[in-house]
Amino acid sequence: MVDALSKDLMERSFKERRSFAQRQRDVEDIIERHPDKVPCVIERYRNEKSLPPLDRSKFLVPDYLTFGELGRIIRKRLELHPHQTFFLLINQRNMAAVSKTMAEVYASEKDEDGYLYIVYASQEVFGSDRLESAEAEDGAA
């Protein structure tokens, strides 16, 4: 029983685990204390099988870091080696230019609740229709 519950928890995304109001409060709180950092939720893309999961999902990222640098740091967290492909997607569809700062990305892509939502995957996914079709294939391969 407990196992099923925790499995369920694990599979639910961040948004599914906390209500909108809770998330909004968390962000306001953290931004007050760390105004120079961008609150990010970084999760593994749902259908991703070959990349490992991260220990944590909430990240505070210095706003002057570039998106590319964030990618490198996450790669290191995952201890990937260079041949493992790895891509960061914002709001499940965008690959921001690697040279954009997190501040810029946050300004244009932040969610209503105040978080910046990022997923990582091992296949480059262009556009939401691709992503949707990938979801459709879920379980087939």
Place this chain on the structure above:
Amino acid sequence: MTTSAGILAFHTREAVKVKARVSAATLHRRSQLAPSDPPPAEWRRFSVDPQITTFEVLQNLLAKAFDIKGDFTIHYLAKDDEGKETYLGLLSDWDLDAAFLSSSMPCLNLLIDLKPFDEGLEGWDVITPADLVKPPLVSHVRNNAQQTGNFLMQQMERTLKSFSKVLRGPELSGYLNGVTERYRASKPPMSRREWQNFLDCEGRLIQPQELRRSVFRGGIEPSLRNIVWKHVLNVYPDDYTKDQRIQYLKRQSNEYYKLKATWTDMQKQGIVTEEMQYIMNMVSKDVLRTDRTHRFYAGSDDNKNVAKLYYILTTFALNHPSVSYCQGMSDLASPMLVTMNDEAQAYICFVALMQRLKPNFNINGLAITEKFAHLSLLLQHYDPEFFEYLKMNGADDLLYCYRWLLLELKREFSFDDALCMLEVLWSSLPPSPPEKELPLYEIRFGKDSAHPQSPRVLTRENPYTKVRRIRKQSSSSSLLCGTPKVHNGVIVNEPDNDESRRSSLNEITDDSQDYNPISDSIAHELRMDLENLNKTVLGNTKDATPQQFTFDNIIEEGNTLLENDGPWKQRKTCQGFCGTPDEQCELDFDSVEGETTQNHGSRRNLSCQSSLDRRRSGSSTSASTSASSHSDLVQEKADDSDYEDDHHAYRSKAPPTRSEGYCSEATLSSKEVSCQEDSRSVLDSGVLDFSRKSRSLLPPPGQLGGSNPFMMFLCLTLLLQHRDVIIRKRMDYNELAMHFDKMVRKHNVHKVLHETRIRFEEYLRLGWEASWEELV
């Protein structure tokens, strides 16, 4: 890379001493909030190069030095106008520059203040400056490519400096102990997590080359060694799942115990053959003198581990009559037993190791002789002054290096350090898994089996061998030719033989393409960023993974020292690219005549081009290598005039479009053009000569050191690290030999590995014909 520090102020000093400590307030705060994890209270001292140390780099350094995970501020001690000492904030490159200029003699004194710990950060992963790792300052290094003279040493010094300024990876605190900041490896030792990334869902090792690269760069965490060593040592056949490996080990272990029982039972029954007696005597004498100061073997002579070592070696000797037991084997087997802590698995690993090392124990001494010759060559090449000195003292026979060569330098470092070195050394070699299962015996020993006794046991008297003759011909030009040639079992001197040179150069075309060379990972990361994660390239790289190495061929031929069938002998045909050896010959001739390579769709051209690409992306000898890859194509023409002609022809053509090649992630025409332009600037310098000369004189990776080039560079590093003191003190043969003897178990493994990696990578980048990937 130009830093603001470089723009603002021209620092003439090459190094600034820094000492830093954490503030008392911070210590207090930390001890209250995290009493189990106090930061170190003492000073940390290190040196930085002001020309390339930015504020961010300094932050990284300090974060690592004090294992700081959060934010912190830096202040430096300065004297104000009245001479009073005060702490000023260090917040930017400007501040740092000012600090270097005004307050860094005798050293820069820094105070670290941690920002208050924030309880509310529970659940948050805070990314800090410490996480961000900058690649090494490769462009800075490249700018120095123009220097003539001792080009290589200067390059290395620069690279050493840039390496020393950059730290990487978050798990370095344990790593800091005893390791000077300058000599840290480019990545932390392989962790369990990283290891698991190499396996597929069934536990198959899907990237054996990648595994080796990773180990080469940073070694393995001690707790993981017993697992990963078995892969690096080629214990398992290819592609086994985890379950298959478990079963395989079980089977092999049972086999070992059977082999052991065969002779131990005989002994119990009082049946002891002459061979058994001889071997048991020799082995027992030697295990009592092997690593006895190590806790694993220490204490009284009936230490169980000593006994295990005895069983392993005796079982091996009886079942491998071609080499039997020979002094030195106990040193080689000992780390296996300590690491595996399992008698059978240690035996299996030892057998796997001996597949490669058996030739070294051959009574004829040819394999060792070859290594001596190559080491001599390397030394002449990299440090002709020192070589002259040795020659004048009759010490150019390098016989004091014998132990290094036989034991693969195992005894030159403390035991634990030796483990670090060995795994790096082993992973520098390409994978060569057994085809089926690793055979645990040559001929199964038994009381009934009528197998020939080991020649070592039979003959007490050896004829005077070739070894002495070869070693004493210290000024022989046979050394210049590289590997001595063997005809009918007799080594023949072929001074300055065109044919032998051609053939040894020709080896480049096949051997080294088997070779799995390794170079700098950071260049790769940089490239990754620049190319915005070009999927196409990465995808292709995966698909175009080369076929299985047939490294065994090379080892066998190493054994017989290149019984030479003629200059154009090809030991391995390329996979689908180069076609037959004859075609390849024709290609060679074509390039000799000055046509450029672009017309040939051979793999050799691709690798040349891709090696150009790799150069551009930031290794220090990029430009020189482009020239030298060209020289690869004109190997037949030794005189300058022809070389120049070809060279100009090459320059003027447009770069070819890159086709599939499994070389690298680098790519694409615009970059190739810029590469060529870069290379042009360096081509006129002495760099060209050096690398061209190197390539014509040095054996290729597949041959050097009997196909163990990294080890040769390890030996070279040891020699060069002591050449100054030897020359300064005017040591004679005996004195310098004693000097090295005194260094047994005392060499600094990190320093040695560091320098060796650099030299080795430079050597690989001389542009051997190879479709190898840079170590990334």
Place this chain on the structure above:
Amino acid sequence: MSYAYLFKYIIIGDTGVGKSCLLLQFTDKRFQPVHDLTIGVEFGARMITIEKKQIKLQIWDTAGQEAFRSITRSYYRGAAGALLVYDITRRDTFNHLTTWLEDARQHSNSNMVIMLIGNKSDLEGRREVKKEEGEAFAQEHGLVFMETSAKTADNVEDAFINTAKEIYDKIQDGVFDINNEANGIKIGPQQANTSPGGGNPSGNTQSGGCC
């Protein structure tokens, strides 16, 4: 430090007879029971005095297993003195002496001084080779003989020094061509004026004959 002469020695004999321990005792005046087995050759040195002259001894301690002979043989030729060692508690090491001797004679210069050493004399309780046997062998082959103990240092100094004395005597008698360094003798920076053939101008090292 300057010396009048430099003599090169080699220590040969079966594995485990105590060659390395003899060297350590002589050069360092200590005994180390836990000692790595010798691979290839290891080196030691010490200064001694003979007839008020400084003699530097350069000692090459070789590995005992025959597989290494092919390498260590190259050292025979350059040696002025050899210590041929066996273990008095192991008969087989005594039995192999003939082989070692033949090896030495074949590959070294004929004037090399060889001293026979029966080591581990402190282990009287385990003795397998009588002292008389050693003496007899030595006499038969024209060698000087001594029993030593690297552990207690008994006779160790004498072993090395007596060999040096023999070499020195041979130099005085003009048996050695001291200008040929292949004999394992090197003339030091300050030349003694007792070299054969009369005195040389002080301070100069001269190669070739005098005058």
